[in-house]
Amino acid sequence: MxxxxxxxxxxxxxxxxxxxxxxxxxxxxxxxxxxxxxxxxxxxxxxxxxxxxxxxxxxxxxxxxxxxxxxxxEYLKNRAPLPINMNPYLVLRDDPSPHKKDPAVRAACLIHSALVFKQQLDRGKLLPEVFNFKPPEYSQQEWFEKLVAACPSSAVTVPYMAITKFQSFPLDMSQFPSLFNSTRVPKSHQDELRRQSGSHVVVLLNDNVYKVTVLDAEGQPLGVAQIAGRLQALLSAQEPRPQHPVPVLTSEHRDRWAEAREQMEGSIVNRESLITVDSALFAVCLGDEGGEITNPVPLAKQMLHNGGRNRWWDKSFSLIVTSDAKAAINFEHSWGDGVAVLRFAVDVFNHSLAKAAPLVPELATEAVQLLPWDLSPAVQRMVQQANARIAQDCAKMxxxxxxxxxxxxxxxxxxxxxxxxxxxxxxxxxxxxxxxxxxxxxxxxxxxxxxxxxxxxxxxxxxxxxxxxxxxxxxxxxxxxxxxxxxxxxxxxxxxxxxxxxxxxxxxxxxxxxxxxxxxxxxxxxxxxxxxxxxxxxxxxxxxxxxxxxxxxxxxxxxxxxxxxxxxxxxxxxxxxxxxxxxxxxxxxxxxxxxxxxxxxxxxxxxxx
Structure with a gap:
């Protein structure tokens, strides 16, 4: 559009x-x-x-x-660290369903809804947002929605021209494909947006990174109970935080992170783990402590920067679900803007609300994969320095x-x-x-x-x-x-x-x-x-x-x-x-x-x- x-x-x-x-x-x-x-x-x-x-x-x-x-x-040449400086966040409203107070269930519902959104996008079935320069008296009527649906993804057509006569404009959707399987890869002087196919998400828990498959062999979303079972297995295991957490490197100055990543890619172990992260549909961050919304400031800091912990800041977006099932989206800004992310967030939230019936997470039939890292002493020092630097930024803001x-x-x-x-x-x-x-x-x-x-x-x-x-x-x-x-x-x-x-x-x-x-x-x-x-x-x-x-x-x-x-x-x-x-x-x-x-x-x- x-x-x-x-x-x-x-x-x-x-x-x-x-x-x-x-x-x-x-x-x-x-x-x-x-x-x-x-x-x-x-x-x-x-x-x-x-x-x-x-x-x-x-x-x-x-x-x-x-x-x-x-x-x-302009975005990709910006060398500033992504947390605080570049990545915004949105906190979703709480889901009223009692069974979604379980973080594994809430996360699974949102993941499934995100995959349904992607499915609609891939099939060309996702209707565009419509911006109205005048009060939208027509935009909710069936005939108007049919006109919108008749607009292809490119070229000015008769339906499109008809819509604009009402000072209503279907919004451009070219950013939406970059929501999925997309990563900002650090490079010296200018980063690179990389898209690769993958049927998995990466889950961050205690700064460990896991590969969790969420699409079947035909590319169809797994059931909510299946996804919930895999997440529950992770939460139950709770691997301790590693001594040298690799994800914090993504919070670094971009040239510094590019240098660290280049050194890491000298190891085949790291190369394969990085490919897994880069090709993931998106990131899911679990295990963060929850808190009462009576004071929203701690929640805001958690979703904005979280002290630099338990995030892979380069991913197109991270779905964050806390231990008390509060949910948020933190997104990397170079690939797209708030209008696209807000549309995605609204659709995913509303779709997930429909999953009101209680469900029991299924036993995980496929083992989730903990991504291994092979860190040289030099990269270990870079991790320590990244931890110290992001801690200073968070304290100053x-x-x-x-x-x-x-x-x-x-x-x-x-x-x-x-x-x-x-x-x-x-x-x-x-x-x-x-x-x-x-x-x-x-x-x-x-x-x-x-x-x-x-x-x-x-x-x-x-x-x-x-x-x-x-x-x-x-x-x-x-x-x-x-x-x-x-x-x-x-x-x-x-x-x-x-x-x-x-x-x-x-x-x-x-x-x-x-x-x-x-x-x-x-x-x-x-x-x-x-x-x-x-x-x-x-x-x-x-x-x-x-x-x-x-x-x-x-x-x-x-x-x-x-x-x-x-x-x-x-x-x-x-x-x-x-x-x-x-x-x-x-x-x-x-x-x-x-x-x-x-x-x-x-x-x-x-x-x-």
């Missing part, structure tokens, strides 16, 4: 959007004038040349997005979670707000109150309505949002005036969001133009300007994903500022905040106060649109 390709925005429009995006970040009139002069020079000269080359390149590659290959490369009961989608709408802009402005107001500066805000949005679309950035720090946050605590301004500024900033954010989802942002087009320049061995002073660096600092890196199947989710900080994942259910909003250098407890409190104060302003201000 997503057959129409995202088109690069016109150069003049991108330059105008760039000026809008940087204006609230620049406090010096002189610096702003310098930046505008650089942009004007770029727009009239070098930018014209590079934009023409980008258009020509786009025409030569009409089978894909003009950004797709570069974006994969701060994580906080704030719930705002009563201020979910329904509560925000009731007082005249829009959920996403309202929550974005609450984040920016909290940041302003703590730091007294307007800094760059990155909000990711999906462009999967287009062929091979990935993401675009919504630049949330606007002239309008800056005016609002600076006015909010000004006692000399009326409540009605503040409410008006809030609504104006919300409207601007909503428009930027719509533009970005349609491929009309700032970041990706400028990124592509700078890539064209680098291929020619040159750059432009606009990209060396301190203002451009300020925009790309992303002191607030934000993202929102919500589903009834998910109770929690988040990611690590990607800058010296904050990483903020947020979501709004009908009756509550949630903010998941991470940082390297700031106290997240203070930021959580500031966000809570911002939500309260903004609600009071909208309630009392009686501002009219």
């Amino acid at each position: 997503g057959r129409t390709r995202v088109e690069e925005t016109g150069l003049a429009q991108t330059c105008e959007r760039y000026i809008d995006a940087i204006t609230p970040l620049v406090s010096s009139t002189k610096q702003l004038r310098t930046t505008k002069n650089l942009v004007d020079d770029f727009r009239k000269a070098r930018g014209v040349e590079w934009h023409a080359e980008l258009q020509a390149m786009d025409m030569r590659n009409s089978h894909t997005s003009y950004l797709s290959a570069w974006w994969y490369e 701060n994580l906080g979670i704030m719930l705002c009961p009563g201020m979910g989608k329904a509560g925000i709408a009731k007082i005249g707000g829009r959920p996403d802009p309202f929550m974005q402005l609450a984040i920016q107001l909290a940041y302003w109150r703590i730091h007294r500066v307007v800094d760059s805000v990155y909000e990711s949005c999906s462009t999967s309505a287009f062929k091979h679309g990935r993401t675009e950035c919504i630049r949330g720090a606007t002239i309008e949002s800056a005016a609002f946050v600076k006015a909010m605590d000004d006692a000399g301004l009326s409540v009605a005036h503040k409410a008006g500024l809030l609504l104006k900033a919300s409207d601007k954010h909503a428009q930027l969001s719509k533009d970005a989802k349609q491929g009309h942002g700032v970041d990706r087009h400028l990124y592509a133009l700078s890539k064209i320049g680098s291929l020619q061995g040159c750059t432009h002073d606009m990209f060396l300007d301190p203002t451009y660096r300020a925009l790309k600092a992303d002191m607030l890196s934000t993202s929102s994903l919500y589903s009834d199947a998910v109770m929690l989710g988040g990611f690590g900080p990607v800058s010296p500022g904050y990483g903020v994942a947020y979501a709004a259910a009908d009756d509550v909003s949630l903010f998941h905040i991470t940082s390297w250098g700031h106290h997240t407890g203070d930021f959580c409190t500031a966000v809570q106060q911002a939500v309260h104060d903004m609600a009071a302003v909208l309630t009392s201000g009686k501002a009219k649109r």
Whole structure:
């Protein structure tokens, strides 16, 4: 799906959007004038040349997005360790069935449902998600669903064109095959995405790695009871944690892990074990301690990094099931984005709920295989160093979670707000109150309505949002005036969001133009300007994903500022905040106060649109 390709925005429009995006970040009139002069020079000269080359390149590659290959490369060249820096997570809601309080049974149900999802995908029976730019009044009707089902996986067809007439767009599904049998393999300078066939999963338990077959000889999923029996056999045996746990190497700096893996592959024992891991359908992580959700922070840390333990971070995704049957998905980000993973998570969760009848795990008829390792003294030292390094990262990272009961989608709408802009402005107001500066805000949005679309950035720090946050605590301004500024900033954010989802942002087009320049061995002073660096600092890196199947989710900080994942259910909003250098407890409190104060302003201000 997503057959129409995202088109690069016109150069003049991108330059105008760039000026809008940087204006609230620049406090010096002189610096702003310098930046505008650089942009004007770029727009009239070098930018014209590079934009023409980008258009020509786009025409030569009409089978894909003009950004797709570069974006994969951007991820795979990133040398940062995967845990915290790259891999996000989603915690699934608890399953109400009493027999699924058994971790082996819960894991088996989810594994089986994941295999059914793969089966539908392989057979071309998986219906695409549909993104609606207008209220989805038609999308639940039978005739509309038949139109969606009639759309092939490529080419613009009559059914596809009919759907888009309703401002509804079937989303691109090209990322989904990489969910399974996929691994990010470390290489010096740039990693490699590798896909191999396999009928097994790898199960991590106490940092031991096991091969567990889950498909039969015909490629059909084994029964839930069979899978549960094999997992139960592992949990009952409980091999002790090895002295030198190999999985922790996957948490290392990518070049360091590439060096270790290259040394390991000198042994045929290691080569065969690594092939088994790489070809696995996905990873399953068992044995982590459970905990009460009354304090979600320990659970969040466990699913985000787990101290680096008991994970193979390179796998496309890891299904994590704790000792008290809480379940989560931690995923490697280079192959795909949150939209694909969320769709997978929702389908798997809902399918697994249907397995409500009690079951008894069958006795394992096939022995599970503990993967052996042959580690040289040099690699053993690398394991020890990896353990120490990830422990330091986990200790340095701060994580906080704030719930705002009563201020979910329904509560925000009731007082005249829009959920996403309202929550974005609450984040920016909290940041302003703590730091007294307007800094760059990155909000990711999906462009999967287009062929091979990935993401675009919504630049949330606007002239309008800056005016609002600076006015909010000004006692000399009326409540009605503040409410008006809030609504104006919300409207601007909503428009930027719509533009970005349609491929009309700032970041990706400028990124592509700078890539064209680098291929020619040159750059432009606009990209060396301190203002451009300020925009790309992303002191607030934000993202929102919500589903009834998910109770929690988040990611690590990607800058010296904050990483903020947020979501709004009908009756509550949630903010998941991470940082390297700031106290997240203070930021959580500031966000809570911002939500309260903004609600009071909208309630009392009686501002009219």
